[in-house]
Amino acid sequence: MSKTKFSKQSIAASLLLLLCAAFSSFAQNTATLSISGEVTTPLELKSADLASFKQVSHKVKDRDGKEHEFSGVALIEILEKAGVTTGAKLRGENLAKYLLISASDGYEVLYSLAEIDPDFTDQVILLATTKDGQPLANGEGPFRIITPNDKKPARWIREVRSIKVAFAK
């Protein structure tokens, strides 16, 4: 008797789960950026969510050889919002943490946490949302990383879709 009841419950639960899975895969028409992994607060950000952060900009030469003004938010601020071990907490084993940043085309680049932290470097790595005052175009935006001190822009990853913080194992 109780056995039947249990399996009915589990069927209902699985159906609900399936429904959630189906819904979430179709409900992502606005591009979002997810911050996950070794964080206290996983984030799902849309472009509009970045307006509440302090805006920063960099004038840098892009791959086309021309200078452009990229604006957005300091990457470190996003990490702090997600509760990543930055600043005073970036010591000991936390120095073995890295960011795996993935683009929607599958491209991936890696930064160590210390490369981004202002206690370690003066370089402000930018999560850019605009270029010369315009939102980043298809194929480049809505989010792109700008790392001014990288001579080669291969880590200026376009179409950023996720940032995963992890321990090197």
Next chain:
Amino acid sequence: MKNFLKTVLTNRPGWLKVSLVCAVFISCGLIQSFRAKNAEPYVLQYPANFGSRFVIPEGNPITKEGIYLGRLLFYEKALSANNNISCESCHQQKLAFTDGKAFSTGTDGSLTARNSMSLANLLWVRNFFWDGRSPGLEDQAKFPLTDPHEMGQPLSESARKLNNTTLYPPLFAKAFCSSVITEDQILKALSQFERTLISAGSNYDRYLAGNYQPTAQQFRGMQLFESGPDPKSGIRGANCGHCHGGVKTFKELFHNNGLDSVATDIGREQFTGQSTDRARFRVPTLRNIMLTAPYMHDGRFSTIEQVLDHYNAHIQQSPTLSAFLQDISNDPGGKNLALTKDEKADLTAFLGMLTDSLFTTNPAFSNPHPVLNP
């Protein structure tokens, strides 16, 4: 004690059943770990320059018994609803595990939606299928086995059919320690076999190892393949390496390569739900590319020359067209690659260096069943 046993046996049959079931589960678990240790581990062989960025699932270590079983299953027609096709039907070894057709014919005679992909070097692939919808081989195998346009048989039915053979139960018992063949074990064995399909014996590999001297034409083709055009510096290039660079000749990328201005197949968008992914498809390996015609996700090009012509002069604009295929030219200010006829021939010569006849004739990958009508 006698009284206690009597009580358990007579008055508490439910309690006894539970303990018996527990005992069976525990001993099965013990046997499983014991057998798994006894199955002979297999060490994958591949050149160091391929790197080791791959994951073998913890629950499916590669063993000699598992690989052999997977190989038998790969060539097993009983896994299709009408017992008429196997994995091999669309993935023939001599064609680097493709089938030479734009679309493949399924068990019921209907056609697949996309072109059959080569199975070389799947060990390093992280997102399977043209749209990357599957994150691992064990998961991937479910699709062709059950899709009505492919083998069209529920996994439960496949397991039932195999359980009723004399051939398979002892082989599964050896590989996975189980008296009953399960759906998962079928997927695991197939994956083990597929992980061994490593193509690293081409002239290109020999060249990289310092054991092959390319012809002048092959060498020119290689230079073009690897270089991006830079007319200001007088560097001519085809920029293939941007997506197909590195020793594996693919990067884990999804791009709209400008086949259509309005796509009939929306590609990766179907899986991600993101309109920015429209008509994006997997960047496939170019290993054995001269054997794997026709080309593209829909097999629209029957020759490599047509493929080169496409990239050279017929890229179609659309909102999701890859940025790496736009405004790139060997002519200053040019709108397309503008490679010459000779340069395209050079590229073709280089692509020929990627043919690996050791791979396409390796007896370890061939049909292990006795063939009645060769």
